[in-house]
Amino acid sequence: MMRFLQLRSIRSKFIVGFFLIFLVSFLLLNQTVTSIIQTSNQKIITDDLLGLKKTGNSYVRQAFLINHFTNNEVYFGQIAEEMIGDLLYATSSEVSAYSIDGSLLYASDPAVFAGSSDNDLKQALRGSTAYTISYDSGTAAVLYSYPVIIDGVKVGILRYSKTFGSLYEQSGKILNAIFYIALAIFGAAFLFSYLLSRHISIPLTKLANVSNEVTKGNLDVRLTMRRNDEIGRLASNFNDMIEQLKSQIGKIERDRDRLEKLHLQSKHFYDNVTHELKTPLTSILGYAEMIRENGESDPDFFRKGMKHIVGESQRLHEMVISLLEASKEQDSWDDKGRIEIGPLLKDVCEAMAFKAQRYKKTIDFKAESGLYVGAQPDKLRQLFINLVDNAIKYGHAHSEITVKASAGRQSVRIVFANESETIPPERLAQIFEPYYLGENRVKEQGSVGLGLNIAKSIVDDIGGSIGMRSENGETAVTVELPLTKAERWHEH
Numbered sequence: 001m002m003r004f005l006q007l008r009s010i011r012s013k014f015i016v017g018f019f020l021i022f023l024v025s026f027l028l029l030n031q032t033v034t035s036i037i038q039t040s041n042q043k044i045i046t047d048d049l050l051g052l053k054k055t056g057n058s059y060v061r062q063a064f065l066i067n068h069f070t071n072n073e074v075y076f077g078q079i080a081e082e083m084i085g086d087l088l089y090a091t092s093s094e095v096s097a098y099s100i101d102g103s104l105l106y107a108s109d110p111a112v113f114a115g116s117s118d119n120d121l122k123q124a125l126r127g128s129t130a131y132t133i134s135y136d137s138g139t140a141a142v143l144y145s146y147p148v149i150i151d152g153v154k155v156g157i158l159r160y161s162k163t164f165g166s167l168y169e170q171s172g173k174i175l176n177a178i179f180y181i182a183l184a185i186f187g188a189a190f191l192f193s194y195l196l197s198r199h200i201s202i203p204l205t206k207l208a209n210v211s212n213e214v215t216k217g218n219l220d221v222r223l224t225m226r227r228n229d230e231i232g233r234l235a236s237n238f239n240d241m242i243e244q245l246k247s248q249i250g251k252i253e254r255d256r257d258r259l260e261k262l263h264l265q266s267k268h269f270y271d272n273v274t275h276e277l278k279t280p281l282t283s284i285l286g287y288a289e290m291i292r293e294n295g296e297s298d299p300d301f302f303r304k305g306m307k308h309i310v311g312e313s314q315r316l317h318e319m320v321i322s323l324l325e326a327s328k329e330q331d332s333w334d335d336k337g338r339i340e341i342g343p344l345l346k347d348v349c350e351a352m353a354f355k356a357q358r359y360k361k362t363i364d365f366k367a368e369s370g371l372y373v374g375a376q377p378d379k380l381r382q383l384f385i386n387l388v389d390n391a392i393k394y395g396h397a398h399s400e401i402t403v404k405a406s407a408g409r410q411s412v413r414i415v416f417a418n419e420s421e422t423i424p425p426e427r428l429a430q431i432f433e434p435y436y437l438g439e440n441r442v443k444e445q446g447s448v449g450l451g452l453n454i455a456k457s458i459v460d461d462i463g464g465s466i467g468m469r470s471e472n473g474e475t476a477v478t479v480e481l482p483l484t485k486a487e488r489w490h491e492h
Contacts, residue, residue, distance in 0.1 A: 411464065
């Protein structure tokens with residue numbers, strides 16, 4: 001109730017505003033109609049009184065034309081009684097006659113003229129036509145006086161008394177009918193306005209409540225309005241906005257979690273790199289100092305030390321190369337050429353066969369001829385080396401690695417498959433992220449988890465796709481590269 005009185009809500013403003021508008025309009029309409037009816041009644045009364053005067057003057061003139069008296073004033077007094085009787089019958093009004101000095105000569109009903117106001121009579125004595133109206137109990141009584149003039153000489157005064165009860169009774173009925181009709185119309189309009197205000201204000205109140213919940217961080221609230229108007233569309237748009245906001249916040253949270261995870265992985269990576277770099281350097285430094293001190297006095301120790309130094313140096317070199325590849329900016333595509341996949345892939349497999357033998361594995365290679373892609377040769381070779389190397393490192397011993405290249409509709413498909421432990425789906429989703437080293441996979445010494453990430457970067461630059469599946473003891477990496485035809489390459 002207090003909220004309504006303070007007009008803080010749209011609904012209360014609607015109700016109060018409509019009520020004031022309807023009240024003022026109703027009062028103005030009622031006043032206007034009353035004024036119009038009163039003006040009309042006065043015109044009717046005036047026209048009726050003019051008719052009485054015309055009738056009375058006609059009667060007196062005829063009487064004076066029939067009888068010629070030297071003193072018209074005396075004659076007016078002599079015919080007063082007869083004249084009043086005739087005019088009473090002719091006009092259906094009470095009539096009285098007065099001398100020019102205001103003395104009553106004769107009246108059809110003296111009581112009617114005795115107790116009434118004589119302002120009209122005084123005006124007639126001064127030579128004017130006048131009337132007075134008195135209202136009593138919803139009716140109107142009129143006293144009408146005017147001087148009777150014969151041949152330019154005032155001979156007396158005629159005075160009428162007439163009631164207009166039926167006229168004012170009819171006017172009262174009309175006013176009452178208009179009052180109640182207008183009241184019903186304005187009542188219906190106010191009720192409609194009230195319902196309309198509810199129809200508008202209730203959804204807005206719900207919208208305000210839901211928006212308050214959203215500002216508090218609750219994005220699970222929704223507006224349920226089955227409407228096809230502007231408010232319904234507003235509710236639908238508001239729900240869509242909440243969905244978009246929730247989606248964006250979810251994306252931000254996922255990105256935040258991913259960044260935190262990458263930060264942890266990066267920290268773990270740098271810790272590993274520090275450890276991995278420190279270990280071979282320490283070992284190399286130790287053997288080098290011992291060789292410097294002992295020289296070649298102990299040939300076996302010398303050969304063993306030099307072998308260890310060479311091995312650790314090679315491992316250190318490979319780690320540094322991986323780090324440089326991971327951090328190096330993308331090369332320009334100006335050096336891109338049209339490369340046939342088969343020969344390049346065959347060369348990589350033959351070169352990696354020596355490493356596969358060390359891991360007690362073999363490589364089975366098959367490739368269709370005429371498979372061309374647009375890429376940098378070095379990048380493409382690095383891609384194949386990384387994927388074959390990954391299959392060698394993480395495949396089962398005494399197993400076969402298959403490498404197959406075939407043509408698709410618009411691409412070249414290359415599959416690198418090896419027998420290995422099945423990788424869970426949640427780990428497959430992270431397998432191409434930088435620094436990822438799978439917790440349950442056997443990590444090769446010196447690996448820093450950048451091989452597959454580098455491979456994905458190369459594939460993305462070429463405009464292809466890369467994916468991994470692992471099921472039933474087999475893991476396969478599939479690479480799709482855009483197939484380049486000779487004529488298309490020349491146009492490029």
